[in-house]
Amino acid sequence: xxxxxxxxxxxxLTDRPPRFDREQISLQVMVLPAFLSVVVFSVIPISGVxxxxxxxxxxxxxxxxxxVGLKHFADMFSDKLFLRALRNTVVIxxxxxxxCFPAPIILALLFNEAPFKRFKRLAQTGSxxxxxxxxxxxxxxxxxxxxxxxxxxxxxxSAGIVNAPVEFWTTPKYYWPLTVIVSxxxxxxxxxxxxxxxxxxxxxxxxxxxxxxxxxxxxxxxSILLPAIMGTIVVMGIMRLAGLFNASFDQSxxxxxxxxxxxxxxxxxxxxxxxxxxxxxxxxxxxxxFQSTASLILLIAANTYAKRKSDASIF
Amino acid sequence: xxxxxxxxxxxxMNAISALAxxxxxxxxxxxxxxxxxYALNDNVDSIKGDLYILPRVFTLENFKTIFRNVNVICSxxxxxxxxxxxxxxxxxxxxxxxxxLTKRGKLRFYKFYTAVxxxxxxxxxxxxxxxLLLMNMRxxxxxxxxxxxxxxxxxxxxxxxAFLRELPSALEDSAMIDxxxxxxxxxxVVTPLSKPVIATIAMFVAVGHWxxxxxxxxxxxxxxxxxxxxxxxxxVQEEQAKASMQSLAQNTVTKQMLxxxxxxxxxxxxxxxxxxxxxxxxxxxxxxGMMVGSIKA
Numbered sequence: 001x002x003x004x005x006x007x008x009x010x011x012x013l014t015d016r017p018p019r020f021d022r023e024q025i026s027l028q029v030m031v032l033p034a035f036l037s038v039v040v041f042s043v044i045p046i047s048g049v050x051x052x053x054x055x056x057x058x059x060x061x062x063x064x065x066x067x068v069g070l071k072h073f074a075d076m077f078s079d080k081l082f083l084r085a086l087r088n089t090v091v092i093x094x095x096x097x098x099x100c101f102p103a104p105i106i107l108a109l110l111f112n113e114a115p116f117k118r119f120k121r122l123a124q125t126g127s128x129x130x131x132x133x134x135x136x137x138x139x140x141x142x143x144x145x146x147x148x149x150x151x152x153x154x155x156x157x158s159a160g161i162v163n164a165p166v167e168f169w170t171t172p173k174y175y176w177p178l179t180v181i182v183s184x185x186x187x188x189x190x191x192x193x194x195x196x197x198x199x200x201x202x203x204x205x206x207x208x209x210x211x212x213x214x215x216x217x218x219x220x221x222x223s224i225l226l227p228a229i230m231g232t233i234v235v236m237g238i239m240r241l242a243g244l245f246n247a248s249f250d251q252s253x254x255x256x257x258x259x260x261x262x263x264x265x266x267x268x269x270x271x272x273x274x275x276x277x278x279x280x281x282x283x284x285x286x287x288x289x290f291q292s293t294a295s296l297i298l299l300i301a302a303n304t305y306a307k308r309k310s311d312a313s314i315f
Numbered sequence: 316x317x318x319x320x321x322x323x324x325x326x327x328m329n330a331i332s333a334l335a336x337x338x339x340x341x342x343x344x345x346x347x348x349x350x351x352x353y354a355l356n357d358n359v360d361s362i363k364g365d366l367y368i369l370p371r372v373f374t375l376e377n378f379k380t381i382f383r384n385v386n387v388i389c390s391x392x393x394x395x396x397x398x399x400x401x402x403x404x405x406x407x408x409x410x411x412x413x414x415x416l417t418k419r420g421k422l423r424f425y426k427f428y429t430a431v432x433x434x435x436x437x438x439x440x441x442x443x444x445x446x447l448l449l450m451n452m453r454x455x456x457x458x459x460x461x462x463x464x465x466x467x468x469x470x471x472x473x474x475x476x477a478f479l480r481e482l483p484s485a486l487e488d489s490a491m492i493d494x495x496x497x498x499x500x501x502x503x504v505v506t507p508l509s510k511p512v513i514a515t516i517a518m519f520v521a522v523g524h525w526x527x528x529x530x531x532x533x534x535x536x537x538x539x540x541x542x543x544x545x546x547x548x549x550x551v552q553e554e555q556a557k558a559s560m561q562s563l564a565q566n567t568v569t570k571q572m573l574x575x576x577x578x579x580x581x582x583x584x585x586x587x588x589x590x591x592x593x594x595x596x597x598x599x600x601x602x603x604g605m606m607v608g609s610i611k612a
Contacts, residue, residue, distance in 0.1 A: 024421070029411075034409055035412065037467045042435035042439065051447075115332070129343065194605070216325075276443075284441075292441065296437060
């Protein structure tokens with residue numbers, strides 16, 4: 001299948017650039033629309049971060065406003081609302097990392113061991129479904145289920161565990177655990193797919209050799225499957241860690257309400273609220289820039305660390 | 316295998332994993348089912364509550380009511396239009412690009428293109444510069460704000476590329492010898508062979524369009540551009556506002572409020588119906604596409 005040569009090691013005379021013949025032009029024409037789309041809608045906006053060093057005013061060009069240097073960045077750390085958003089973001093992402101990151105791994109290993117092939121496949125297919133549902137729908141489902149008159153409260157009441165319905169959505173202390181539950185429901189099934197792929201790649205020979213050597217079921221899971229998917233786990237872990245400052249806006253907006261706002265609003269919520277509702281463009285962009293820079297640093301750090309400790313990395 | 320002696324360990328493992336599978340099945344699908352039975356139950360009867368397994372008084376009245384609502388029909392139409400157009404546009408951009416990018420040795424500026432795509436994946440200017448761009452391009456409050464901005468995603472591009480690399484090159488070569496140019500090869504040879512990955516990406520993109528409520532809420536104000544997800548968001552948020560006022564006002568519940576509540580169930584089901592109906596047909600490709608992609612990418 002591989003009929004092109006591996007990339008020439010030496011640059012120089014042997015590495016002639018492809019000519020601009022008709023084929024080359026055709027190939028360029030194929031890439032350009034997609035490339036331009038990305039340049040216009042993703043790369044050009046990056047230059048917009050300069051407004052975080054200004055007091056930008058609407059109207060006129062990009063440079064419409066006074067340069068204020070790092071003022072907005074300094075403001076951030078005395079802004080109680082921002083600090084709280086930062087805390088909420090980190091807590092929610094951290095909980096996500098502790099509970100929602102291992103879940104797909106456990107799920108994949110359990111599904112792999114389970115009997116009843118057909119039913120298993122059905123359940124597996126079903127478990128991917130929530131990934132394709134809008135967060136709006138997911139939030140609505142869980143609001144209904146955990147409503148005062150919802151099924152969970154009915155159960156708790158009739159089992160005599162509580163005397164009055166639990167106000168899940170309006171009690172701040174329940175909010176963080178609830179984000180974990182909703183994220184698990186939405187993402188765990190689909191998240192497992194990548195581990196299924198990794199498990200499928202485990203060579204049957206190794207597996208059979210282990211059986212012959214008398215390794216039991218648990219032993220096989222921990223000594224063969226788990227090490228085999230470790231590379232995937234590390235890569236996913238890196239991505240997850242890099243997302244420490246990115247808690248979902250959808251979640252915050254759709255599960256949050258006036259009662260739990262103090263614990264539910266995250267950085268993305270705060271920047272959108274500041275920027276698009278209160279038109280505080282520069283400050284909002286400054287927070288975003290801080291967030292994406294911090295994420296990038298985390299990503300690179302995690303990646304470097306993983307590269308040193310094991311071979312797995314994402315770049 | 317199953318006929319072999321089962322050790323105690325095997326039995327334990329089977330039991331644990333089978334239970335887990337059962338639990339996953341019930342937990343993932345029950346919320347959907349729960350809404351469905353409420354949506355299909357007569358809403359005066361639903362006030363009594365205690366509906367868990369099947370509707371007690373079956374009716375399609377709730378669905379008839381929501382589809383008599385002009386707002387619902389209109390937003391359903393906008394969602395359908397944007398999903399269809401958006402997906403086509405997105406595929407039309409990504410398929411050729413992915414194909415050309417697999418010609419690593421031939422394509423000039425390959426590294427430059429890849430670098431730009433990678434940057435776009437890991438770094439963004441944030442919401443405000445993006446919003447200002449949309450404003451300057453006069454895209455705000457137009458239908459095109461749904462279609463143009465998110466058309467190309469590098470992740471999707473990588474999935475397509477991973478799939479295309481696996482295709483046997485013999486067919487392409489013979490077409491080339493027959494004098495076909497790269498466009499003809501892409502359309503007549505590569506595309507028909509790429510149905511699984513096209514189905515996968517189409518599903519991802521289409522679902523993204525159908526589910527997006529954010530662009531409508533923040534980039535448009537024209538009621539004619541309302542999409543079904545956003546309409547549902549409004550419905551749910553209003554519901555909640557009412558509910559919290561209600562709980563403040565000592566649980567006084569009017570019949571009207573509850574009727575509106577039941578409509579919410581029907582609206583929810585109507586929103587997810589297209590996805591749930593397409594899903595069984597695409598899921599096989601999805602898994603295939605993701606497997607190839609996740610191993611290669």
